[in-house]
Amino acid sequence: MKQFLLLFVLFFSFSQGQSQENLPTDYLSKEFHQGRRGAFRNLMPANSIAVIFSYPERVFSKDINYNYHQNPDMYYLTGYKEPDAVLLLFKEPQGSEKYTEVIFVREKNAGKETWTGRRLGIEGAKTKLGFTTAYNGKDFKDFKLDFKKFDSIIYDKIPTDISGGNNIDNLHALIQIFKAKAEIIQENESSVNLFTNITNSLREIKTPEELELMRKSVKLSCIAHNEVMKAVGPDMSENEADGIHAYIHRHYGAEGEGYPPIVGAGANGCILHYGENNAAKIDNQLLLMDVGSEYHGYSADVTRTVPANGKFTEEQKAIYQLVYEAQEEVFKICKTGTPFQDLNKKAKEIITAGLIKLGIITDPNDVRIYYPHSCSHFLGLDVHDKGNYTGILKENMIFTVEPGIYIPANSKCDKKWWNIGVRIEDDILITKDSYENLSADSPRKWQDVEALAKQKSTFNEMKFPKI
């Protein structure tokens, strides 16, 4: 009888639990997230509480939302991927149970889960995320907590553009309840600064588990870049080149892209955050592709610039080579102790000298016209990741090195340079004694780019019906 009951219970829990099968096995572990919460608490000042909200859902079209993307800080600290949640962390253990963390999650709801997907619920938060104290969002209102007893309340910027009707457990409600409980009328700058300083110093250094996912994300993005370099030709559209990247990302298990892909030919390559990707023909132009996958939350950020017909013109080659040399010079200072801001100083110095030599500028201050952005940003859960941008390089930091030169039509230089846009972007890991280029699998030298571009891709053989 006992056995029968156990079987019954097992069957019941399986059928009710709707646990998902065949999931990837390389997600961050609950021990990772528990460890990050511990590290966060270590950096909190005495007698403080930290409050972290999930990101809001956003409308794509009428009653359809964009695919949900979690707040990277929430994901980092919990692994929770659903909206409408709030996490509380305490410096000192609280109450008779001595809890140091509480998460309020979306309530299980069989009806809603049939429509909008599985929910982890309280049990999931305990078993899968390792929380001992978890509640439904609707319990936040009556949760006994006197915010006045804390010396500091640590929180990130509170979104002001979300609404939520009379719902008692959506993000809007959770934020309103928090503001009422903590008597927040105006966002406190020092609370936000405290939060930012803690997450910056944690997230700028990658743990071994994060490094593994970053390596995968960058590696598969390089495979995509290489395949597109082979596949691309004058008759292909920007959008199709973009689509090949997306296909390869998903082939290797990435959820998607870490940012909207930039795939621009000729003049479009001179627009820094070009995102339309809709030129019907790339033609015999340079194609600039700034595309990186997001793999289990971690973003790659790789840019390659390739001549669609497989051969750089003399002018394109001169610009490309200058960007390449700027990158090489920056690599030389990629080591522990270098001030982060020196990376851009070095890139700017090389590009300035090169543009003067080519006769494109005469006044060094004009470098800003053709190289208007910076050379480097941290990379991780956010493509422009958190970190201390005025600090020094440390072991296990990952950042980009991405000089570029963009010369739109009608620029005040010889028109032979017009419509050349070149960026080369690699993802750099600082090691104990040196650095590692995580995106070295994709060619950067102009000779290697030309050689790869001349090859054919599997995608060139694909035939589809005409419409």
Ligand SMILES: [Mn+2]
């Ligand atoms: Mn970048």
